[in-house]
Amino acid sequence: QVGFKQTPAGKRIERMAKRFINDSSSIVLEAVDGLIKSTPNITRLDGYPDIKVVVRSDWDKAAGKVSVICGGGSGHEPSFAGFVADGFLTGAVCGNVFASPSQDAVLAAIVATTGPAGCLLVCMNYTGDRFCFGIAAARAKNEYGLNVKLLVVSDDVAIPDAKQPRGLAGTLFVLKAAGAAAAAGLGLDAVEAEAAAVS
Numbered sequence: 082q083v084g085f086k087q088t089p090a091g092k093r094i095e096r097m098a099k100r101f102i103n104d105s106s107s108i109v110l111e112a113v114d115g116l117i118k119s120t121p122n123i124t125r126l127d128g129y130p131d132i133k134v135v136v137r138s139d140w141d142k143a144a145g146k147v148s149v150i151c152g153g154g155s156g157h158e159p160s161f162a163g164f165v166a167d168g169f170l171t172g173a174v175c176g177n178v179f180a181s182p183s184q185d186a187v188l189a190a191i192v193a194t195t196g197p198a199g200c201l202l203v204c205m206n207y208t209g210d211r212f213c214f215g216i217a218a219a220r221a222k223n224e225y226g227l228n229v230k231l232l233v234v235s236d237d238v239a240i241p242d243a244k245q246p247r248g249l250a251g252t253l254f255v256l257k258a259a260g261a262a263a264a265a266g267l268g269l270d271a272v273e274a275e276a277a278a279v280s
Contacts, residue, residue, distance in 0.1 A: 109133060109155045109177055116162050123165050126189055133175035133182070134190045135162040140171055142196035147263040147272045148172065150190050151203040151256055153210050154179040160253075169260035171200075181209030187217035192225055199228035199269035201259055201276065205248030206235035230273050232259075234280050255279045 102108055110130050117123055117135065124138040134152075142148065151161045152174025161173035172190040176182035191200055200221070204214040214231055221227040236251030237243045259276035267275065 105178075109175060112155065112158055113162060113175060116159075120163075120165075122167070123162075126193055128186075128189060132186045132189050134172055134186055134193070135165050135175065136172040136190065136194055137165055137167070139167070140194060142194055145196070145198050146266060147198045147269050148191075148194040148196070148200040149203065149256065149259045149263050149272070150174065150187075150194065150200060151252070152176065152182050152187065152190070152214075153205055153207070154181060161256075164253075164256055164260075166260075168257075168264040170256060171260075171263075176209075181207065181213050184213040184216040184220070187214050188220050191217060191221040191227060191229060195221070195227045195229065197228075199230070201263070201269060201272050202229060202231045203252070203256060203259060203276065204231065204233055205252055206233050206237075206246060207248075228269060230269060232273060232276055232280065236280065251280070 113133055122137055122139045123135055126132055126134040148171040150172045151170055154176040156178040162175055164170045165173050171194045174182040174186050174190050202214050202218055204210040211233055218229045218231045221229045234248035234252045234255050235246040236248055237246030255276050258279040259272055262272040262275040
């Protein structure tokens with residue numbers, strides 16, 4: 082989108098677009114579609130577009146490995162759907178732009194990817210993320226009998242002495258540590274411990 086700006090002297094100058102957006106109402110769906118078309122071994126869950134969950138298509142939840150799931154508001158690509166791969170995330174739950182995903186979407190990701198080895202949910206320290214991921218984890222335990230642990234990441238070097246550190250760039254390292262531990266076949270408690278040690 083190229084626009085024009087008027088200078089104080091009334092001169093019209095052309096402005097360059099800062100981003101490529103076809104339609105703001107479909108930007109998340111287009112980003113997910115593009116990622117899936119361009120990346121091997123990933124797919125989306127049924128329920129799309131309301132449930133925007135990207136998962137590994139080569140994942141076998143009965144194979145005895147821990148599922149690692151993360152997610153949050155879109156607009157920070159490639160987080161988190163771009164991290165769905167062997168040795169990284171099993172699934173990513175995409176919210177709308179800068180908005181937490183719904184608890185139903187998080188629950189769908191848990192149920193689709195979690196086998197007997199359990200699931201580590203990782204979310205950042207935002208109220209909406211903590212709420213939706215926490216409720217989904219409780220529902221997965223109570224309604225499906227799944228072994229789910231929730232790790233809230235709260236690094237925040239951007240705001241010194243923050244009263245509620247949010248969890249930002251450092252989450253990448255937490256996710257990689259968790260994904261590598263799960264790929265190596267460690268149990269849920271050990272995967273959580275490896276991820277927490279980096280957090």
